[in-house]
Amino acid sequence: MDKNKKIYVAGHCGMVGSAVWRGLKSKGYSNLIGKSSRELNLRNQKEVNDFYNLEKPEAVVDAAAKVGGILANKDYPYQFLMENMQIQNNLIDGAFKNSVEKFIFLGSSCIYPKFAPQPLKEDYLLTDSLEPTNECYALAKITGIKACESIKKQFGKDYVSLMPTNLYGYNDNFDLKSSHVIPAMIRKFHEAKVNNHNTVTLWGSGTVKREFLFVDDLATAVVHALENKLPGHLYNVGTGTDVTIKTLAKTIQKIIGHKGNIIWDSSKPDGTPRKLMDVSKIIAMGWRYKTELEQGLKKTYDWFLNNSHNHKENKLN
Ligand SMILES: NC(=O)c1ccc[n+]([C@@H]2O[C@H](COP(=O)([O-])OP(=O)(O)OC[C@H]3O[C@@H](n4cnc5c(N)ncnc54)[C@H](OP(=O)(O)O)[C@@H]3O)[C@@H](O)[C@H]2O)c1
Structure with missing residues (x-):
């Protein structure tokens, strides 16, 4: 792909969008556009259409979404359904109407x-019922996948959906009220170490297994999908391996030195006892993850130490 191609990364300030931005920059892409939600409210159709008319991006990566944990999804189902559909409908339909040839839509394994x-x-996909706690979020994402699939099928445009497994890395959310398991553990072990607390209490039995992908590796999958015409419309992105939560906790404890x-x-x-993605389809397309879990956790902890002023607050309330 031409390194001067105009690429719009929606949600470029977020954890995933900022990784995609870094990934594109590191490969020499120089004509990138990013807008914060203050500059461009993606829920507003007119603002999005005006933006497309003015900027005319040639490719779009949709990493903008209203995201949150179990509690937020349970308490605000309408916002998770409606805001996500508004954001993605405006982005996808606006791209289609402005002749954008390449669109990467990001969802998650909860679909x-x-x-x-x-x-x-x-x-x-769509073979049985969804997990009730995040049904509305998942339904919004499924409509995004179907929109991109239909555009690809009906009009032959390269609109592809990537479904990442659990992500971690730079710009993660370390707020204990709303964070995912890795940032929560990093924060708990770090605080126990600096406060000389002997014990750290973690949720659950520790026996369930989960898959984790370093967010900069997801960015390489996005760049791969931008640079290649993938035949399918939907690809899982992960490592294809999982660890028990106990192993994860011990690894983080060792890295932090608690x-x-x-x-x-x-x-x-x-x-759920296990949640592992089958990533054989994207591997067959020539992409594979690079960062092993321990290495990615070390990088994440270094980022946490050096960026305490950047830690996200709970933005959902
Ligand atoms: N984190 C994970 O573990 C994970 C795993 C699998 C899939 N994903 C997927 O990756 C995508 C991004 O997630 P993330 O973790 O990067 O979330 P994030 O850090 O919360 O970032 C979300 C981004 O969306 C933007 N945004 C939200 N509402 C907007 C609006 N109305 N107008 C304009 N921009 C808006 C935000 O912009 P501002 O910052 O400017 O407000 C922010 O940059 C989501 O689709 C999610 O499903 C994430």
């Missing part, structure tokens, strides 16, 4: 049915 077999294959005990609070929910 797959709650009891789908493991590892999760792309074919399992010497005490871990208490597992089994009164707290574990969630």
Whole structure:
């Protein structure tokens, strides 16, 4: 792809969007556009259409979304459904009407049915019921996938959806009220170390297994999808391997240098026993992850130490 191609990264200030921005810059792409939500409210159709008319991007990466944890999804289902549909409808339809040839839509593994077999294959989409706690978010994402699939099928344009597994890395959310498991553990072990607390209490039994991908590796998958015409419309992106939450906790504890005990609070929910993506489709297209978990966790902890002023607050309330 021409390194001067005008690429709009929607949500470029977020964890995923900022990684995509870095990934594109590091490969020499120089004509990038990014707008914060203050500069361009993607929920406003007129603003988005005016933006497309003015800027005429040639490719779009949609990393803008209203995201949140279980509690936020449970308490604000309408916002998760409607705001995400508004953002993606405006971006996808605006791109289509402005002759954007290449569009990358980002979703997540929650689009797959709650009891789908493991590892999760792309074919399992819409074969059974979703996890009720994030059903509205997942439904919004599924409509985005279907919009891109229809544009590809009906008009032959290169609109592709990538579904990343659990991500971690730079610009993650370290707010304990709303963070995912890795930033929450980093923060808890770090605070226990600096305050000389012997014990750290973590949620659940620690026996469930999860897959984690360093966010800069997701960015390489996005760049790969931009640079190549992939035949399918939907691709999982992950490592294809998982670890128990106990192994994850011990690895983070070792990296941080906390010497005490871990208490597992089994009164707290574990969630589903296993959630692993089948990534054979994207591997067959020539992409593979690079960063092993321990290496990615070290980089994330370094970022946490050097960027305490940048830690995200809970923006959902
Ligand atoms: N984090 C994960 O573990 C993970 C895993 C799988 C998939 N994903 C997917 O990756 C995508 C991005 O997630 P993330 O973790 O990067 O989220 P994030 O850090 O919260 O970033 C979301 C971005 O969306 C932008 N945004 C939200 N509402 C907007 C609006 N109305 N107008 C303009 N911009 C708006 C925000 O812009 P401002 O900052 O300017 O407000 C922010 O930059 C989502 O689709 C998510 O499903 C994430």
